[in-house]
Amino acid sequence: MTCTIESKERGGIINPMYTCQPAGGQYASIGVKDCIPLVHGGQGCTMFVRLLFAQHFKENFAVASSSVHEEAAVFGGTKRIVEGVEVLARRYPELRVIPIITTCSTEVIGDDIEGTITACYKMLAKEFPGRTIHLVPVHTPSFKGSQVSGYDEAVKSLVKTLAKKEQPAGKLNVFPGWVNPGDVAELKFYLDEMGVDGTILMDTGRFDSPMLPDKSLQTEGSTTVEDLQGTANAIGSIALARYEGAGAADYLKNEFGVPCIHSPTAYGIANTDTLLRNISQLTGKPIPESLVWERGRALNALTDLAHMFFADKKVAIFGHPDMVIGLAQFCMEVEMKPVLLLFGDDNGRYKRDPRVAELKKANLDFDMEIVCNADLWELERRIKEKTIELDLIMGHSKGRYIAIDANIPMVRVGFPTFDRAGLQRHPTIGYRGAMQLGETIANTLFAHMEYTKDREWILNTW
């Protein structure tokens, strides 16, 4: 039984699994407080991404566009950046950070972003003396990588632009990757329990925001300029996603000597164990009894499910690469068989990923197929051609019709999950995430058994 890794043979895409780099740049940027990114490109590059965020979070996020029209496309659009920065600065007095996110059009035209930023700083100094607005160049041409690398690039660029060496602050940088508010809450809970002062990059906790009597808007990122500046003075960095934020952690290590650990993405029990040990190692703080109990509760819950219901269930997983790998590891912990893993872009590093190497070396009792640069047709085709049999699909909502049409139970996880309510506020990482995800899988399988009248009577006595 083996694990094979290959790339999609077709050149084109039928049903993309990811969107393009600027979307990732925008996702990282909205995690910063008092920040409105300015996307330098056509208006669709902004409008659709704002809609995508709204679909997933059921919240509105501010993202501006330089509104590149034909004239700018032909004669260059840098003037529109300067104008956009000035308009933003004037109309949003609390604004402190403007990431300038490029797109395919403006990268093809070759607009000089760094030079334009210099011009913008001159304009800002003249028009807004005494006010500091940080401009962050984020190069995210859509014809390279995907939303995944776009996110990584933006986090790295924000850190590079803002990090400032000062006195050691004793804080821990945590780069969780492209995760949900529920995951950020889980991480904060661990840091609190361990007495660790941490900086989450990006802190998306307030993306889960209230309706308040005073009608105020609270939906915003919580990572401040000071947080980003202080990353250079941390006692260490933990990067939970190799392809989403780890680049920034590496930069801090190389540039400022901030020790850095690439911790496995914290899906499942063992990966969370490693995370807590790594936090403990970097900070010197012990793992408290309370987390031993957390872990125990998750194990207790999952044990009810694993060998009775989950064992031998064949699963396909698609989504962000770190999440897919993490979920595959989690599935194996609960005796499921992740037979097909799909990564949605052509990043050559996936094939060399040490976690993938481990899967290849492992003595699997089933065949696992990993497809890089995959689209969702890779999944649909295998189902239609019956070259694969699945008991469960795990992935984001863009794959919903595959599951619906093939009548295969599907658990929504990752980004975006717009066809299910409230998933963004539930953790999928950490012990609680493992427990809740396991229970969601079980309930999805149970509902399917009832709906298809497939041994639904088993549950009579469970």
Added chain:
Amino acid sequence: MGSKVDDLFDYVQERCLWQFHSRTWDRSENIDGIIGKAIDLLAGREPAADTPAERCFVADAKVMVADFRSRFPWIREASETEVTEVLGGLRDRLTDLAITRSRNHELTHTLY
């Protein structure tokens, strides 16, 4: 007569999309065509409907005339001369609004 034109004008403003078609020539064709058919109908004549365009004008005019009759009792009593005069006034008002004084920059584009 002015207030009668006002009545009809306000009605057309609120209900008739044909006054605001894309280009000057469309608007002018529609206004002249439909008002012309409406005069026929109000005068009790069967309007000519020999071409598809004419049939379309009649379709629009019929609905408008039925509404005129139900909303403005005076029009039921009006003589043909008065009808022609009031609807002529309406046509002028519409032409003034939708063409002559329209601030729509696209009206005179030569292409659609």
Added chain:
Amino acid sequence: MPMVLLECDQDIPERERHIYFKAPGEDSRDYLPAANAPTIPGTLSERGCSFCGAKLVIGGVLKDTIQMIHGPLGCAYDTWHTKRYPSDNGHFQLKYSWSTDMKESHIVFGGEKRLEKCMHEAFDAMPEIKRMVVYTTCPTALIGDDVKAVVKKVTAARTDVDIFTVECPGFAGVSQSKGHHVLNIGWVSEKVGTVEPEITSEYTINFIGDYNIQGDTDVLQRYWDRLGIQVIAHFTGNSTYDACRSMHRAKLNVVNCARSAGYIANELKRLYGIPRLDIDSWGFNYMAEAIRKVASFFGLEEKAEELIAEETAKWKPQLDWYKERLQGKKMAIWTGGPRLWHWTKAVEDDLGVEVVAMSSKFGHEEDFEKVIARGRNGTYYIDDPNELEFFEIMDKAKPDIIFTGPRVGDLVKKLHIPYVNGHAYHNGPYMGFEGFVNMARDMYNATHNPLFRLAAIDIRDDRALLVEEAA
């Protein structure tokens, strides 16, 4: 005070040209918001791009057609799962999106070979599909790929397929609107007249500018069926590619959305002498009027009156029930353009609802002529609105309900204002008699949602609790 410079626009005074407040006693001919004009960078405009105007709004509705998007993957991802236009063949058009997944090497060396390969792959993957629309995007337009030459090659190699090309990169024009235009004109010039339809009735129409949002087309189709009218093509709700190639054979073009598809109706008039009849499909009053006009064109008046009487008897009592409860509610319409003028009188006449503010993302001056003619005094009419303007207008106009998209809907929730999806509907269809009852029901359920009353309470405030208890 005709044109308005809002407080939030003090630093971008050119916005004054785009915002009109209709006041009594003024001659509205003197004022018309500037529209279809460039957007000011950094304003947080709500506009999309012209590519999406072509693909997502019109071409992507075709239920039997591969939508090949020649560009990076984002353009395909973004214009997929963002619309609610079903079809009667299992929603093929909702399920798939195609991209040539353009990479840097294609930017450098050209993407034509890539496009050709992807087109063959797409046909091979779904051998039952024989129709395709190819779209250029910003980068493929900038590098100058000769898409039409590739289409010619693929068509030569596959004799049973037909392919249409839309060259409309996102940066073209100033909004979605340019994409509507390019697709309309391209289609009528290249594809209309290339298929002869089977004629089954002497009464034939094209129904133009309806995209079967939540089944709108189905509702209207039932009316045409009742009248014995054959719809040669819906442009493009629940439509096939070939049906839209045979539009030249209809005797009448019935136009709903004049913004996105008025162009093709104009061209069909010019080229084939088919008259253009503009109607409103939303609202009781309007729907009856539309049916009367279409029927009158064909001399089917009696059948029309029967149909209207029957539908009215069936749905009017329900409509009136809602009207009684919605009377006097204030509404804002924050959508694309045409729905402003389609809806403002319809909700006023049929439901007693006052529209107090309206904004259009991509409407032209023509749309503002229509809506200002129809709309109320004391109402704001705004072109290409931005986010700060939205807050200020909401504060001034104080609507009880907003028809807008989900993102703005998520925003207004925080302001304790309910939203109904003005693009894709909450629980449609909204067209036709039954559709307008659906719309009224959604408005009623939104404005009577108890959660908004609860949201206003601060639980720390004893008096608020007492007042609530007493009430």
